[in-house]
Amino acid sequence: MIYLDNSATTKPYKEVLETYLTVSEQYFGNPSSLHTLGLEAEKVLTRSRELIAKLLGVKAKEVIFTSGGTEGNNLAIKGVSLEHQSRGKHIITSVIEHASTYETFAELENKGFDVTYLPVNQTGHVSLDDLKQAIRSDTILVSLIHVNNETGAVQPIQEIGEFLKDYPKVFFHVDHVQGVTKVPVHFKKNNIDLCTISGHKFHGLKGTGALYVREGITLSPMLHGGVQEARLRAGTENVPGIAALAKALRMTIEKAEEGKLNLMQLQQKAIAGLKEINGIVLNSGSGDGHAPHIVNFSIPGAKPEVVIQALSHQQIYVSTKSACSSKLSSPSRILLEMGLGQKRAESAIRISFSYETQDQEVEAFIQVMKKEVPKLLQVMR
Known part of the structure; x- marks a missing residue:
């Protein structure tokens, strides 16, 4: 073959599958439970979060676990737009985004948001000049894919992040699903406020992922019903999947x-x-x-x-x-x-x-x- x-999708590493099985068998408690099994599961969750944060160069509390890229993009884009719409309803993306971003912007457009779709050239790259012309006083979000999933075109994230430093009220979200572990980008140095990754793109398991949310940013949650994940993502955490995510990220970065x-x-x-x-x-x-x-x-x-x-x-x-x-x-x-x-x-x-x-x-x-x-x-x- x-x-x-x-x-x-990538084939999960054997070691990642072993981690998932071990945690599923030995640490099956609900991490929100107060008994010993729950506390042990919570420790696994905490260690996994700390490892992923270290690998990404961010704080542990800035890592929110999700089910993958689609959920992460939705949470970032809707979360910012709905939470901060009182400051403005202008949001910016590009015409070559992944469907999970492109269709989310289309939905927000139907809800009354004003969306600017940046064009690309024949190599699939956006222009910083086009972004400069598009940004307005009521702009609250710029969301761009880092590595295009079809062509591999890498957007000028560093230059865009540097430009957006002059617009502290504009949030910068990056869909890093195709880039993570292969085309690294420094979240802090590039002024990125939110960043999406998905485990099954680097030999983790489907249904696992994370969203980096810079400390101090408030989002409107997509799921309600619990205090998990800083109240941004209610529901019992997938502890075995998260442990496997941490293992896959560490192993892939080492390679x-x-x-x-x-x-x-x-x-x-x-x-x-x-x-x-x-x-x-x-x-x-x-x-x-x-x-x-x-x-x-x-x-x-x-x-x-x-x-x-x-x-x-x-x-x-x-x-x-x-x-x-x-x-x-x-x-x-x-x-x-x-x-x-x-x-x-x-x-x-x-x-x-x-x-x-x-x-x-x-x-x-x-x-x-x-x-x-x-x-x-x-x-x-």
């Missing part, structure tokens, strides 16, 4: 220094191989401004679902666009916003690597593509 869909170099080499190999195949057009780049673990390309004239099934028959697994939208037959919204045209947007394929991906797997993928693409294009003629 050759798995090249790591931006959709990062050597792993990032390997990712860049894999990306270069994939890009070079794809360029040799007639009929393939690259939609993403490499180097500065691009994450090292994502390659997006199109085969104009071929249906992406046919390509995926052809590869699946050979146990090679890739994807079209975001996993949240991959079952929809519509063209990629991201590629359309980049101005790459309908044909490329409706025939896009994404491959994505992890620190576990091997050189020979990418080589095998390229060899299969060299055989399959001419067949696919011949059938479509």
Whole structure:
């Protein structure tokens, strides 16, 4: 099996699964309970929070546990907008956000908020100048994806954070789901107020994640009914999942220094191989401004679902666009916003690597593509 869909989800580390099982068996008490079992579970929860905070370079009380990226983005965006709407109802995002952000802004627009959607260029990057022109006296939030989940375009978070220092009443939220452990960003130095991560993107478990909320920020909670997670996320904490999240984050960060170099080499190999195949057009780049673990390309004239099934028959697994939208037959919204045209947007394929991906797997993928693409294009003629 050759798995090249790591931006959709990663395979959990064996050690992460073992941590989940151990905590589930030995520390199954409710961390809110006052008896010994509850207190032991609370200790696991506290240690996990402290470890994650240390790894992210923040305070433990600034880490709010969630079920993943979608919930984290919703809590950050709605939480700020609804809590602080008395100061203004203008909020800013971009046209190439993940669906969990894009659709949240659309919902807020329906509730009377004024949303500015920043455009992107053909490489998928927003312009700081466009943000400067968009910001107003009634702006309360800027929310941007760090690494685009389809193309790997890395937004200029550092420059934007520096600019927003002059606007202390504007909150800055970053969707860091695709970037964490692969394209690190310093929350404090970059003036980030809220930041979303999701465990299953770095070999943790689905249904686990965290939202960094800078100390002093108040949010309107999405869930009510308990005092858990600083009253921002009511409900009994998923202690085994949280312990597994901490383990996965620690393990992946430990692999990062050597792993990032390997990712860049894999990306270069994939890009070079794809360029040799007639009929393939690259939609993403490499180097500065691009994450090292994502390659997006199109085969104009071929249906992406046919390509995926052809590869699946050979146990090679890739994807079209975001996993949240991959079952929809519509063209990629991201590629359309980049101005790459309908044909490329409706025939896009994404491959994505992890620190576990091997050189020979990418080589095998390229060899299969060299055989399959001419067949696919011949059938479509």
